[in-house]
Amino acid sequence: MLGLGTGTRLLIFLFCVPPPACPPGTFKAEVSSSGCQPCPAHTLPAPTAAAACPCEDGHFRAPTDPAAAPCTRPPSPPGSVTAVGLGAAVQLRWSPPTDTGGRQDVTYSVTCEQCWPESGECRPCDGGVRYSQPPRGLAGTGVTVTDLEPHVNYTFTVEARNGVSSFSAHRSVATASISVNQTEPPRVTSVSLDGRTATSLVLSWTVPLRQQSRVWKYEVTYSKKVDENSYSVLRCEGASVTIPKLSPATAYVVRVQALTQDGHGAFSPEHEFETLPEGAESMASAAVISGSVTGVLFVVLLLAALIYVLRRRRSSRSRQSPEDVYFSKSADQLKPLKTYVDPHTYEDPNQAMLKFTTEISPSSITRQKVIGAGEFGEVYKGTLKRGKKEVPVAIKTLKVGYTEKQRVDFLSEASIMGQFCHHNIIRLEGVVSKYKPFMIIT
The missing domain is CATH 2.60.40.10 (Immunoglobulins)
Structure with a gap:
């Protein structure tokens, strides 16, 4: 058995002994061979073996700040906030805060309150007010506010913030008020x-x-x-x-x-x-008459189909059990009888439309030219894009300024057509109901 000399044992002992802990008032952020560092500015003396020094009261350390960085505080309020009226617009200007809190990441936020002198009512500015740039996180010291109402008092609050403002309950704000007595004439949109x-x-x-x-x-x-x-x-x-x-x-x-x-x-x-x-008017009139006749014939067919279904169901109840089904004449498989549903029986016509139609994106539809006019609006010749293929379609539109009844009737027509699939009946491809103008694609 080999023994170790005294020198060898001493060397092993020196390598195994950990370095001494940092004394109070110093810190070391991570284990390393480097020495301890004194606590930075605006921190309290650290205890023994500290990895960081705690911040003084009112000072904070942002999550991205290194332990060796001084603790900082929120900035002071912005200085010299001014509001200059320019018709229906107001130019807001301010100066940087005199004290940035020891940081360089100062930004500004602007909020607005409007008050009516006659009633004394005040509330935050509505969504109609426009800013020349987003009013949150502004790096500059100015912004223009437009679309203001006449004879209303406005108060603008400018808040200075930095990376540690969220840790403090104190807000660094300054305000400016102005009364707008004139406005720009309305613009047709x-x-x-x-x-x-x-x-x-x-x-x-x-x-x-x-x-x-x-x-x-x-x-x-x-x-x-x-x-x-x-x-x-x-x-x-x-x-x-x-x-x-x-x-x-x-x-x-x-x-x-x-x-x-x-x-x-x-x-x-x-x-x-x-x-x-x-001469297009006479063609349009003929198209209207033709469309009306087609519509009447279509309704007659629907009524005949409905009467046939009801009679068939009544006669079948007496000789069939609830488990009976109808056989399809075109195939040797069981197929349940499809019953027509009147969309007007739905309390909400939108529910019928969702059940019997398919929503189509307007971006896949191209209107090429007007081929007629109907009760609800114009009818266009166009194309429907299906993948890489374009299908010729007729596009029926709901005119601008429609009444609620016209909207309901328009959607109900699509819900009726969506329930039929037959080579003698115009096929419904889908509808556009989430964008204007509303459209029925056939």
Whole structure:
């Protein structure tokens, strides 16, 4: 048996002895051969063998801060907050806080409160107020606020935050108030085609709901697309107009602006609409008559099918047990009899539509040209994209400004068609009910 010399045993002993623990007031973040470090600024003296030094009261350490970094605190409030009115807009400006809390990651958040002087009611600003950039996490020291209402007092609160603000209950805020006494005229947001003939266009448009009462009149400017330098102007009081005395099969460019006692609003984006070819009205009338006749025949067929089913069920009850089923004449397999369900029996027509139809994405539908008009709106020739294949379809649309009854009847028609699959009946491909305009694809 070999023995170990005294020198060898001493060497082994030195390697096995752990390094001494860090004394109070110092720390070592991880086990290493490096020495202990003194506690950084704004920390309390650490106990013996500490991995970090605790922060002083009111100071904090962010999760990403290393143990050797000083503890920091939230910034002081922003300085010199000003609000300058520019019509219906307000420019907010402020200065950085005098004390950043020892950090460089200061950002700003802006909130808004509106008050009505007559009633004294105050509440947070509604969603109609617009900011030139997102009002949370702002790196700069300014923002522009638009779409403000006239004769309303606004108070804007600017809060300075840094990486440790979430650990403190104290908020570093400064405010500025301003009264907006004027606003920009409302802007027309969209223009829609409600109807057309060979010599006229029927148009309607919308403005923000809260600004409709301020509109005095609307001004409609239109011109032929081929000659936009020569234009005509119509004035009307309502949010719709019929433009007469147009040329058949001609594209027109239309813009609409709102007029108020304060002045003219900005023009809407340009919209292009085309009149029908000459003689298209008679074709459309024939299509309406043909569609009406087809609709009557379709309803008669449905009623006949319903009466047949009811009689068949009554006669079968007396000679069949509840377990009996009908045999299919076209196959040697059992197939239950399918019963027609009137969608009007549903309390919510949407439930019938969900049960008997398929929702189609508008992005897979292409409308090519108008081929007729019906009770609910125009009918287009178009295509339906199925994977890499495009199928020719007829697209029936629900016109703008529909009533609730028209919407229900439109959806019910789709629910009726969706229950039939026969080569003598027009096949329903699906519906568009989650986007406008509503469409039935056949």
